[in-house]
Amino acid sequence: MPHTSPASTSTPALRDYQLKDNIWASQGAVFLSGTQALVRLMLMQRQHDERQQWNTRGFISGYRGSPLGMVDQVIWKQGDRFKNAGIEFVPAINEELGATQVLGTQRVESDPERTVDGVFGLWYGKGPGVDRAGDALKHGNAYGSSPHGGVLVVAGDDHGCVSSSMPHQSDQVFQSWHMPVVSPADVSELVSFGLYGFALSRYSGAWVGMTALSEVVESSTTVDLGAINAQTASWKSPQEVQALTGHVAPADGLHYRWPDLPSLRIESRLQDKLAAVAAFAKVNSIDRTVIDSPQAHIGIVTAGKAHHDLMEVFRRLNLSEDALAAAGVRVIKLGLTFPIDASRIQTFAQSLSDILVIEEKAPIVEQQLRDLFYNAKVRPTIIGKRDAHGQALLSGLGELRPSRLIVQVAQWLQHHAGQALNIPHLKVRDFVPAMMQSNASDAVKRLPYFCAGCPHNTSTKVPEGSTARAGIGCHFMANWMERETAGLIQMGGEGVDWVSHSRFTRTPHVFQNLGDGTYYHSGYLAIRQAVAAKASITYKILFNDAVAMTGGQPVDGVISVDTIARQVESEGVLALAIVSDDIKKFNPIKKQFPSIATFHPREDLDAVQRRLREVSGVSVLIYEQTCAAEKRRRRKKGELAEPTRRLMIHESVCEGCGDCGVQSNCVAVLPHETRWGRKRKIDQTHCNKDYSCSNGFCPSFVSVTGGRLRHKTGASPEARAHLMAHAARLPDVHPRSTDSPWDLLITGVGGTGVVTVGAVIAMAAHLEGQHASVLDFMGFAQKGGSVLSFVRIAATRQQLNQVRIDTQQADAVLACDAVVAASPEALQTLRHGRTRVLVNVHETPVADAVRHPDMQLQTDLLVEKMRFSAGSEQVETFNAQLLADQVLGDTLASNILAMGYAWQLGLVPVSLAALEQAIRLNNVAVESNLLAFTVGRLAAGDPAALKEQALTEPEPESLTGFIAHAIRQLTAYQNAAWAQRYENLLSQVNDVAQAADLPDDALALTVARSLHKLMSYKDEYEVARLFSDTAFQRQLDAQFEGDYRLAFHMSPPSLFKAPAGKAPRKVMLGAWMRPALRLLAKGKFLRGTGFDPFGRTEERRLERRMVDQYEARVRWVLSDVLPQIQPGQMPVLLDLLALPLSMRGFGHVKLRNVRAAQTRETWLLHRINPVQYPRPKEQADGQQLRGIAIRRA
Incomplete structure (x- = not known):
């Protein structure tokens, strides 16, 4: 049933918005990412110069690196239009050469052969790139900018070490170069402060540094272009600055000139430039008094992102700006953080006894304040990183967050203005993560990994x-x-x-x-x-x-x-x-x-x-x-031919040993659960045709050349029409109160479209007039790692504050992947009894499954973690991929389907019309995504409609069903007598289990699976039979269509002997093998007889012997162990009886796995009966040993 939902306001969705407006619109509100903001500000600067009738051009250079890793991509997407707008982009081969290129732009204005009035330049690079380019940037700032040029140095600082080798902050190095620094707090200020930086650079002759923090530049939000244009229009001209401040530049000027030979004059000019910065900032300030009070006695100074963190603290403490002003609190937000505007700060500090400085990491502003007031007659107490007694107060480690500020701010306000402010008693949940459960799924991590087919x-x-x-x-x-x-x-x-x-x-x-x-x-x-x-x-x-x-x-x-x-x-x-x-x-x-x-x-x-x-x-x-990912991109664009050969794995021949993963290390080789246990399959959607998985020592690989993949159609057109009719009758989702933001966390796997879900929701909110922000933390996520998308939606910009969802603040979690949702980073946002969690329980394999064939995701335990943190009644589960596959024929839109489910539950606070418009704007598989969204809504609001179309998850197979299938399979494997031998032992197990009144079928099912595994060992006859069976053709037809030919990857022992210390060679055998395989399959009657030409090998003798040994082991368990087993020993006994399931593979792979199982067997026997079975001398690793590299013929 739909809950009271965070639906949209009544503002209708705008119909004329286009994605290109993000960059090219000249007015109104646009939805802008931090990276797009850097590109847009160059266009806006060019437009500003045109209004001044200046013939300028823009120039961008730098070197990519997170969080500024996509600047070049955004520019290239604009095509020739960007260059035609007067902006040149020349990527640099490294950071210092990029800075040197930008230096060249400032020489243009003094060139008598110039073709333009001046060139404004932007350099970008991540924090370590600032360090590397230090000499070039320092010299560039010393030589200076040009009056109609100007330089903005954008430093991508990763304070939280999200995607860097260590945390980084560039402010200190900028300061050491005498380079002014502006500190944007959000995406909008990336534009406005960037424009300010160019104006400041032109006036002062200095290059201007601008910090671009990960949380700012990697977020997206609504930006009001009108407000930015109004702000820039209010700035005073250079002549007005000089008239209002009395500032006079040195006789030789402040800007770039030549000759400018090495001398002390360069150093003194740096001081002159900072004086010019002070004059410009005095009349053109981007500092803002946020809260003023005529009777103020305490003040707070903020800068950059830390300002929004502080405002969020005020919101959580329920302290309005009016209440703070009435209590004598004054708050200023600094935009220019070096050098600070001394006159403005002195005005701010009048009547204040205490000042609290809140800024990220190092005390850049705090130290300048101390220097400013050190010799003043009236000195306020200044605290920040340390309190008045020298004790640590606001940590400089990592990133600031509201939860890391709220205690200190509340205590400081209580001490200085407690009588005037009604500060609520803080609860632990306001500033610490929720309690998290530790269970056996702790080791399951969504680590990034090499792409499928990666070199x-x-x-x-x-x-x-x-x-x-x-x-x-x-x-x-x-x-x-x-x-x-x-x-x-x-x-x-x-x-x-x-x-x-x-x-x-x-x-x-x-x-x-x-x-x-x-x-x-x-x-x-x-x-x-x-x-x-x-x-x-x-x-x-x-x-x-x-x-x-x-x-x-x-x-x-x-x-x-x-x-x-x-x-x-x-x-x-x-x-x-x-x-x-x-x-x-x-x-x-x-x-x-x-x-x-x-x-x-x-x-x-x-x-x-x-x-x-x-x-x-x-x-x-x-x-x-x-690069495999690059191959995929080029194939999509038609720049690289698609190989005509694909690989598939014969499901029945595959042993699930994982040697194909050992050889290829490829994430497109997926675990595949079948009736007979875990096998492997090729993910044809993500396979990049590297083919190295076929080096696994296994005859299950088949090359399919020609033809094409068969596209699954999913539900019939009639069924789809039926579903759409049901969707039209779904109940409306009721609107929510807009008094506070709605915080939605989306978790998923990199490369699966989870970022698109967050972008679509945020864009939908923007389209209908709400304010939204989205912050995507991906790290190496494009390699299959974790993605956390923080979506915040509110009625007004003032309600949003910071872009990250803080500790215990999530209203809802859309867990497109349970592994990521159960990570500490996601769980810390949950609040017990408040956060609603929708979990997609489809198991997307983690990278460790490539190397560990038996790894279990333990989804039930992952969900249990979420139930523990949020409350059992707050968590709902479903399988998005299953529904997407059944209705759409593939799983590509499964995350959009999950979004539809969440919307119908009331977890997505935007209107249906806006969401559908946002999906259309995204312009990727629009109809398929709209259908997926609708199916998700039905799954939540009318699951009966899906059941009518048989779109539900199949029930697990029973013990009786498994045994029946096993008997039929063993009959085909050998004969009825062979199957009867299997059935006889299972009857004995069932009789004893019933007599012992065991609580479930675990014992019988374990024996059933293990004995079947041993009795159906895959010798040459069985492999030939399975390839000749009609089931193989059905598997082919289910995946491929058209005219194709087959080749088999095998290592016939009669043809290829294994060299000493190496694996036997594998060869590709053509379709001519199919008649030979059918003939060989008929020879199964020779199996186990003296006439069996294959039966004398070590592997075959061992396989026959293990059947007898296991039957004896089971009878021993039934007669001697089970009657006197202790309750805690039952899991050990089941492990012992399940050992044959680990004896997988072919040839040397299987022999090693058998030896590993035998070693483990001695330990399990010791644990069951330590008297009869002494403790083994040493324990071997029970995991599969790494395979020997396969040599191609």
Whole structure:
């Protein structure tokens, strides 16, 4: 039933809004992301100059890096229109060269051959990029800006270390360069403060730094262009500034000039520039007195994002601005944080005895206030990071949040104005996370991982006995993939730390991973240093043709494998190898490579690395394979041909051993639950045609060449029409009160469209006149990691304050993925009895499942965590992917379906019309998404309509049903007598279980599954039978259509013997094998006889022996163990009887798994009967051992 919902206000949805308005609209309200704001401000500056009849141009350069990783993407999406608007964008190969390019723009105005009046320049880079470009930026600021130009230096600061190697703050370094700093608090101020920065730069001759915090630049919200235009129109001209302040520039001016040779005059001019900044700020201020009071005796100074955190504290304490003013509290928000406007602060501080400074991280403003008032006759007490007694007060660690301020602010106000303010008694839930349950699902994490078919799956492997060092790039994720990879160094320093390290260790050699983007950025200098130092190191240059970590941008320049080869050879490397997944492509251009280059297919990677690690000196291995994500993008655009070959896994042949995952490390090889246990399947939607999974030692892989994927149609047109008719009769969702914001947290998996859900909801709120913000925290999420989308909606901008949903403040959680929703980051937003949680219980595998075949997501326990934190009655579950697959034929719109479910429950506070319009504006699979949204609404509001169409989750199979299927399968496997042997033992188990009055079927089901596994071992006859069975053709027809041909990936023992220490080779056998397989299947009557040509191998003898041994084990359990078992021993007994289920695989993989199971068996027997079975001497890991790399024929 629908609850009282946070629906929209009655404001109708606007019908003429377009997504391009975000960048190009000249008036009204637009919905703008932080990155778009940086691009838009350049256009607005150009428009401002045109109104002044100045013939200027804009110029942007910098280097991508989170949170500024998508600036170039936003610009490129504008096409030629951006350049035609008078803005040039020239990406830089690194940060300092980008800053140098921007410096050049300020020379234009003094060039007698100039074609424009001036050029305003914007440099951008993440915090570490500011450090790297320090020399260029410092010199640029010292040389200065031009009167019709100006420079804005945008620093992407990651205070919370969301996607950086460490937290970062740029304010201090800007201050050390005498560079003024503006600190935007939100997306709107990114635009307005950016425009202010250009005006300030033009007047003062200084470059102006602007901080762009992660929470600001990675958020989106409604921006009022009219308010920004009005603000900029009010700024005084340079002439007015001089007239009003009496400021006079030095005789030689403040701006860029030449000659400007090295001298102390440059230093003194920096001081003159700061004086000009002070004069400009005095009459053109972006500081704002938020709360004033004629009888004020205490004051609060805020800056940047911290201001919104403070205002949220006031809201939670129910303290209005009027009440604070009446109590003598004055609040000012600083926009210019260095240098602070001394005259304005002195006016603010009049009559104040105490000032509390609230700012992010280091005490930039606080220290300036102390300096200002240190020698003053009347000095207010100034506190911030420390109180008046020198004790820690407001932490500089991490990010500020309202919950990290509320206690200190409340106590300070209580102490100084408690009699005048009615400060409520704080409850613990106001500032600490809710209690979180710890259970067996704690180890389940949604870690980012290499994409399906990623080159790094192969390229980051190292030979046994070697180690590798990580660097900047996606390949850094090898650190958590059991790849003997460790370490991190600053971008461009890769391998140089080994120069010194190598002199004090017995380790003779290391590999150093180096991305092609990093190589081009600065990494080639690291190679030069290693050569100069004669270090023994192999650089693995991972040439992937795209900067995948920040969105798939091309490397900023011309770079190729042969160019790199010639460069490193000229530097003096001693050995050079080229490895590729398509090595033949280099045959026509081999002459362009240096003579020391050797060429190898990727199957030879291990041998090549073993050779290079013996080189005494610097060697280079260039691993060439295009980024998988980039391949997918190019195929969608038609720039790269789609391979005609796909892989599929024969479900019945597959043993679920996971060796295909060991060989490929690929997330497109998914766990697949079947009646016979967990198998593997290829996710055809996300497979990028790398094919390395077929190297798993298993005959289940089939290549399908030609044809096409069969598109599932889902529900029939008649069924869809029936559902739409039911949806039209769904009850309306009632509006909610607009007295407070509505906080909706959306959790999901990167790359599945969860960010789109947040964007659609926020855009819908914008369309109908509400105010909304959305903050997406993704980190490495584009690699399948966690995504948290914080959506906040309110009637007015003043109600929104900060963009992040704070501790225990979520009104609702839409858990598109249960793993992410059960993470501490998400659970801390829940409040018991208040937060409603809608959980999609579809199990999307986590990355660890690639390496651990038996890993369980334990969704029930994940949901239990949410029930514990929010309250059982607050949590509702459903399966979005199941419904999407049944109705739409695929799961691509499952998150939109979940949004529909949430809307019908009243968890999404926008109107139906606005949401549907936002879906249309998104312009991606519009009709499919609208249908998915409607099905979600039906699932919540009229589930009976879905049941009428049989759109429900199937019931789990019973014990009786499983045994019946097993008997039929064993009859087909061998004969009726073989199946009767199975049935006889199961009858004995059932009889004893009933006599023992066991509470469930766990014992019988465990034996049923294990015995079936042993009795249906997949020898040559069974594999041939399964490939000849009509079920295989049905599986093919369900996935493919059209004219296709098959090839089988097998390793016939009669053809290929395993070399010593290596796995047997696999070959592709064509469709001619199908008649041969049908013939071989008929020979099953030879199985187990003296005439069986395959029955003498170690593997076959072991398989026959294990059937007898297990039957004996079961009879022993029934007669000796079960009658005297203790209650706590039953799980151990079930583990013992389930051991055959872990004896999976083929050949050497199966033999190793059997040995691991036998080792575990001794421990389980000891736990059941320690007297009869002594404690084993040592415990072996029960997990599957890593497979041997497969060699192709």
